[in-house]
Amino acid sequence: MVIPRPISGTYRNRKNIASVVLLAILFGLPFVRIAGDPLILLDIPARKFHIFGLTIWPQELHLLHMLLIIAGLSLFFFTALFGRLWCGYACPQTIFTELYDHVGRLFGGSSYGKKAAGRRVWWKVYPAWIILSFLLSFIYLSYFRPFEELAHDLAMFNVFLDGAPAPWAIAFLSLTTFSFVNAAYFRENVCKYVCPYGRFQTALLDQHSPIVSYTLRRGEPRREAHQKVGDHAGDCISCNLCVVVCPTGIDIREGLQVGCLACGLCADACTQVMAKFKKETLIDYRTIKQVDEPTAAVPYIRPRTLIYATLLLVFSTVFGVVLYNRSILHTTVLRDRQLQSLFIADIGYQNGYELHAVNKSKEPLTISVRAADGFELIQPEESYTVAAGELQKIRVIARKRERPPGRFAEPIEFKVQGPDGIQINKSVFSYPEK
Ligand code: SF4
Ligand code: SF4
Structure with missing residues (x-):
């Protein structure tokens, strides 16, 4: 640890x-x-x-x-x-x-x-x-x-x-x-x-991304254990301070490593040590290119940053558009499994459905439901108030007098009138075997 x-x-x-x-x-x-x-x-x-x-x-x-x-x-x-x-x-x-x-x-x-x-x-x-x-x-x-x-x-x-x-x-x-x-x-x-x-x-990372690096050409050859400070050609005095302050315990003098968090604390350590010798730090943020060419400029606009920026802009714009056009009402229609498809003499065929209406706004909203032409809808109310931020379930029965010849099922559409227009939900109307 x-x-x-x-x-x-x-x-x-x-x-x-x-x-x-x-x-x-x-x-x-x-x-x-x-x-x-x-x-x-x-x-x-x-x-x-x-x-x-x-x-x-x-x-x-x-x-x-x-x-x-x-x-x-x-x-x-x-x-x-x-x-x-x-x-x-x-x-x-x-x-x-x-x-x-x-x-x-x-x-x-x-x-x-x-x-x-x-x-x-x-x-x-x-x-x-x-x-x-x-x-x-x-x-x-x-x-x-x-x-x-x-x-x-x-x-x-x-x-x-x-x-x-x-x-x-x-x-x-x-x-x-x-x-x-x-x-x-x-x-x-x-x-x-x-x-x-x-x-x-x-x-x-690319060659222009900043990393924390050690200046090899100035630091090496560093002081050996048997040498006194000053008896070595390189500036590094092997004090080890850059290692003991590192949160992952790595030695940045060995080069860039996966464990390096680029926190810069080893740079702070070496800055303190080198200040005693009136020298610049051996460790600091540099781009990979600047490690070899210290005066190399950093081009912030380059293919990699442009590609990432474009993708970021595209996704943020799409997100903004989707959010702006988001309906405050979400509806779905499911078959009511508790109500079998039936034939009732003098009435015709009937199927049960459950409408789920989600009010995503912070205000109550009113909705009404009707079925597409050819179907009659039996429902508890003419219109419904869905409380703010709630899901309301409404059970309805769709009826049709005549069965199309040879058909066992046909599509049915439910039109839900909400505050921002009509939402169409599709389901299936099935006919009993006999
Ligand atoms: S930058 Fe941070 S993590 Fe990387 S070697 Fe230096 S002290 Fe350790
Ligand atoms: S802090 Fe600087 S002088 Fe000390 S070991 Fe690290 S690189 Fe060398």
């Missing part, structure tokens, strides 16, 4: 700002309500996803898919432009691991992270980490369940449902355990061996 040594510097300050802003967003979002609606709530039991004032229903999962594609393309675009910005500054694994380290230092004192730290230190740190894991689980679950309900169930210890552990309680316990084990054991191994993004980063 790597516990990096704290270091100050320009990149550390930038990381601190990014972490504070992102943690404030992550911790704050589930608690924000606008006109009573959560800003973000992925309500799986109710099958409604509230995202920044937009409520996505199961019938609109394509919107969620498009949002994910846009998020993925943004990652590609910004990685090509600015390197692994996500890994070093925004990834929850990076930010949370640092949060656990802050708590570790707070409770473990100056021994925290050192080999000398004995059981006495860990006996203080582990309980604090468990409380932090508990708090983080509450935040994670608040994205899936209103926080008031979650807090109430926790306070009342309502952890059983029909005699079995409630799903939320299982999720809560699993997340708490996972957060703790991740901080205490997995840490950098997630970045090095598990995270797929680290694996395909090489495909996203």
Whole structure:
């Protein structure tokens, strides 16, 4: 397990700002309500996803898919432009691991992270980490369940449902355990061996993408163990500070590695060391091209960034158009399996249907239903009011006097008049065998 040594510097300050802003967003979002609606709530039991004032229903999962594609393309675009910005500054694994380290230092004192730290230190740190894991689980679950309900169930210890552990309680316990084990054991191994993004980063970077690199031609030959500082030709004094501050414990002097998060903390370390010799840092952000040609300019507009930007623009525009033309009413018609297809003397043939109407708006809306010519519709009301954000089921019976010769079934259309026009739902009208 790597516990990096704290270091100050320009990149550390930038990381601190990014972490504070992102943690404030992550911790704050589930608690924000606008006109009573959560800003973000992925309500799986109710099958409604509230995202920044937009409520996505199961019938609109394509919107969620498009949002994910846009998020993925943004990652590609910004990685090509600015390197692994996500890994070093925004990834929850990076930010949370640092949060656990802050708590570790707070409770473990100056021994925290050192080999000398004995059981006495860990006996203080582990309980604090468990409380932090508990708090983080509450935040994670608040994205899936209103926080008031979650807090109430926790306070009342309502952890059983029909005699079995409630799903939320299982999720809560699993997340708490996972957060703790991740901080205490997995840490950098997630970045090095598990995270797929680290694996395909090489495909996203090109020779003009910034990476953190070591200046070989100035640093080498570095000081050997038997040499005094100054008795070596290269500038690197082999102090190892760049390694002990690295959150993944890698030695950037060995070249670009999958485990490098491009956080820049090793650059802060070397800047401090080299400042004592009035020299420039040996480690810093450079493009792959600048590693060989230090004065090479960075062309921000190039084929790769243009392709990613175009795809991002196309998907964002399509998403905007789909969203703009989104109907506030969604209707479907299903066969009512409880009502068999019948023939009734003097009336004719009849089939039962169930109309599902989803009102996606925040206001109640009125709808009416009729069947296409040739069919008579028997229904409880002339028109229906569907409450805001609700699904209403309406059972109707379609009748037809005559059976077309030789037919066992025929298509039937239901026309649903809503606030933004008529929606046509197709189904099948079947005739009994005899
Ligand atoms: S090598 Fe440097 S930039 Fe890469 S993860 Fe370690 S400290 Fe961060
Ligand atoms: S911090 Fe700089 S001087 Fe020290 S080992 Fe790393 S590269 Fe060499």
